Amino acid sequence: MKQKNSKSIHALIACGGTGGHLFPGIAVGEVLASRGHDVTLLISEKKIDTLAASGHPDLRFEKMPFLAMPKPWSPKMFGFLKGLWQGTKACRKIIADHDVDVVLGMGGFTSFAPLYAGRKEGCHTLIHESNAIPGKANRLNARYSDIVLCGLDACKDHFPKHGDVRVVGTPVRSSMRKQNTDDPHAFFKLDKDKRTLLVMGGSQGARGVNRAVGMALEQFEKMGIQVLHIAGPTDYEEVRNVYAKIPMLKQHVAAFCHRMDLAYRVADLAIARSGASSMSELAYFGVPSLLVPYPHAAEDHQTRNAEIFDKAGAAMLMPESDLNADTLADAVRSVFNDPRKAGEMKKAAQKLAVKNSAEKIADLLVKVAAS
Ligand SMILES: CC(=O)N[C@H]1[C@@H](OP(=O)(O)OP(=O)(O)OC[C@H]2O[C@@H](n3ccc(=O)[nH]c3=O)[C@H](O)[C@@H]2O)O[C@H](CO)[C@@H](O)[C@@H]1O
Numbered sequence: 001m002k003q004k005n006s007k008s009i010h011a012l013i014a015c016g017g018t019g020g021h022l023f024p025g026i027a028v029g030e031v032l033a034s035r036g037h038d039v040t041l042l043i044s045e046k047k048i049d050t051l052a053a054s055g056h057p058d059l060r061f062e063k064m065p066f067l068a069m070p071k072p073w074s075p076k077m078f079g080f081l082k083g084l085w086q087g088t089k090a091c092r093k094i095i096a097d098h099d100v101d102v103v104l105g106m107g108g109f110t111s112f113a114p115l116y117a118g119r120k121e122g123c124h125t126l127i128h129e130s131n132a133i134p135g136k137a138n139r140l141n142a143r144y145s146d147i148v149l150c151g152l153d154a155c156k157d158h159f160p161k162h163g164d165v166r167v168v169g170t171p172v173r174s175s176m177r178k179q180n181t182d183d184p185h186a187f188f189k190l191d192k193d194k195r196t197l198l199v200m201g202g203s204q205g206a207r208g209v210n211r212a213v214g215m216a217l218e219q220f221e222k223m224g225i226q227v228l229h230i231a232g233p234t235d236y237e238e239v240r241n242v243y244a245k246i247p248m249l250k251q252h253v254a255a256f257c258h259r260m261d262l263a264y265r266v267a268d269l270a271i272a273r274s275g276a277s278s279m280s281e282l283a284y285f286g287v288p289s290l291l292v293p294y295p296h297a298a299e300d301h302q303t304r305n306a307e308i309f310d311k312a313g314a315a316m317l318m319p320e321s322d323l324n325a326d327t328l329a330d331a332v333r334s335v336f337n338d339p340r341k342a343g344e345m346k347k348a349a350q351k352l353a354v355k356n357s358a359e360k361i362a363d364l365l366v367k368v369a370a371s
Contacts, residue, residue, distance in 0.1 A: 011037060011101070011102050011369075012104070013040070013106065019052065022052040028358050031361075032362050040100070041060065048204060049063070065083055069136060102126070105125070105126070115127065119144050129150050133154075169357030171361060195268045201232055201272070202273040202294070209273065260281060268287075268288075279291075283314065283349045292318050314351075
């Protein structure tokens with residue numbers, strides 16, 4: 001194992017493939033870089049990775065092909081194994097070039113090669129799992145990790161054979177946590193006197209949520225509320241056209257939002273998927289939510305995530321199969337027409353926040369690198 005004498009560490013954070021891995025990885029990278037440590041963020045060639053990286057020009061990113069595990073006997077398995085082998089070779093070079101001491105994998109098979117290469121090169125290795133139950137990739141990645149970090153308490157029992165499992169929360173980017181005087185209503189050109197419903201479908205948008213919200217717009221207009229809708233790049237045009245049919249409804253539709261801090265600050269209620277990073281941010285900003293789990297998520301982990309917020313009173317859980325104009329409008333009305341309920345949900349959300357998760361992880365990386 002590498003031993004460190006100087007105070008500055010070199011960390012490799014593998015966080016490619018999806019916003020739920022990228023943004024918490026970036027959050028840890030921001031803290032380490034601000035303290036003068038050397039950080040390389042390993043991302044994939046997917047569009048969302050490039051988009052996420054473009055918001056952080058001050059950080060160093062390296063790209064590797066995205067890897068998803070095919071079915072066991074699929075002919076694609078050969079390409080997958082070849083990708084792992086090539087990825088491991090490329091990671092060993094990155095580790096040697098930047099004299100990396102510690103590798104942190106944020107999840108997915110894209111983290112496997114960096115962790116494996118890290119082990120081979122004598123680095124300390126850690127993974128972070130943000131969901132209530134780990135995916136297949138992180139169950140495997142855990143075998144090559146000295147420490148397993150979990151975002152949620154519910155997750156820790158899913159690594160029974162691992163000797164060092166710690167609950168640290170899921171990091172929120174410090175760029176989002178920074179105090180600023182920017183006016184969120186002015187930023188989104190929304191009305192200060194109206195209450196705001198935020199609609200978001202994770203890092204790439206959610207078709208099921210976009211379409212159901214589209215059907216409820218007339219009822220939202222009658223409630224006198226306004227909507228900030230982050231539709232995702234694929235559905236953006238379709239969603240804009242639906243809003244154009246309800247011209248009296250005050251709205252702002254975006255394909256992607258680089259100022260999620262302002263989106264959460266303007267929101268009185270959010271309709272969202274229950275991806276782990278979205279939820280940690282909803283908690284951080286104390287936004288009551290209606291969570292609609294992605295029905296095809298591996299092992300239904302989004303439902304398990306949402307159940308935690310639902311049980312704590314921070315959110316209402318609504319399966320996508322129950323979504324229609326009336327159920328959606330009723331749920332939204334139940335919060336907007338009841339300030340006490342809204343206040344209680346807000347408080348419950350804030351209670352679930354782990355405010356210094358990025359700092360905790362950064363401290364731990366520095367500590368293990370020095371050990
Ligand atoms: C379909 C699926 O399997 N999704 C998974 C994926 O979700 P996904 O990639 O959608 O990630 P999350 O919902 O966890 O987080 C979305 C992130 O994107 C950011 N954001 C989003 C929209 C935008 O316009 N701008 C922006 O910055 C949010 O602020 C947040 O940081 O990874 C998560 C973490 O493993 C899992 O919990 C989710 O189940």
